[in-house]
Amino acid sequence: MSAIPAFPQPASPLGPVLLRAGLGAMWISHALLKVLVFTLPGAAKFFDSVGLPGILVHPVVAAELLGGVAILAGFYGRQVSLLLMPILAVAAWVHWPNGWVFTSANGGWEYPMFLLVMSAVHWLVGDGAYAARRSPLLVPA
Template sequence: MIDSRTAPYAVLLLRLALGILFLAHAGLKLFVFTPAGTAGYFASLGLPASLAYVTIVWEIAGALALILGIWPRLAALAVIPVLLGSIFTVHGAAGFFFTNTGGGWEFPALWIIGLLAVALAGDGAHALRPTPFGKAR
């Protein structure tokens, strides 16, 4: 049985953790790899270099939406393609374990599960703008 008194806070915690992870990964692309370096890496994978800039903006927007609770259920679903892209272009070939050279796909897959949990469970506590399709039951 789900404790309806504490479940919204569990979703809030999950939203915050996932949002912070997205900010951290966008920060890597901005401050460590640099946007130009990230674009070069995307191009080396055969992807359009401009997709790197879209990815950085999408990660930041998704992170802020999750953290602030602005349509968090939709935000959770909207950032899943970024992680699927990372699995299919980089991490999938490295195997399951994220400690493998090139990083495996276990961490992005777990991250996707967390995002799906937010989408299914509801907006959580302290959402600034709840998702338009209603509250979780």
Template sequence: MTQYRIDLAALVLRIALGAMYLAHGLTKLLVFTPAGTAGYFESLGFPGIIGYLTIIFEIGGGLLLLLGVFSQLIALLAVIQMVVISYIHSPNGWSFGNAGGGWEYPAFMALTALALLLLGGGRFSIMKLFRS
């Protein structure tokens, strides 16, 4: 019973994190556009290519999390990404509603991804089907 609950918790966490990543990636793709996203990253001092890679990671990683494919690897990359974003947003204060966005949301996402990294994808994942 305990393992079932752990696997169910991993599923809920994977779906929540995957949906958030997919939504953010699609927003960058469809609303801000790839060129706009790249321009924003350049305004922060990053190469524009990072914007394009972020779109690919957020959409692709979100889909992989929803399916339960490479969940721990995606979660590890998400932790790294969200820690960096938390640092970038830290001058704006805690609340993400602040001008420029604070660091509360990316910090929460980093911790959510860390929890999934520690839990693993669970039995309700496509990867588990191929390992059984």
């Protein structure tokens, strides 16, 4: 039986930091968009209009905001990215009928799909340098 190959380390520990910063900022801005622009009642109406219970807007906004801060700080960021991925999967599913361009009416699916993939990348490569509380990679070294 052959050994599992070593998980390659990034060329620079700053690459994952930039990924983490971008993802964290995105999650925070996505939550604040629902609070400051659409308002929670408006976002709840949108959730209802696409077949999701409007009450879900509250835990979704909380998860996005707190998750974004945790990712940005590198506080178990990998696990947070993994836990937030279902939100992006649902967002991609909701926007699927609108086409692939997010500037389409009601938004397209490519933006949440891209962020879903970047969250998976973050989970796989780790938090990088300057993380507040790092956890080990799940892939053997």
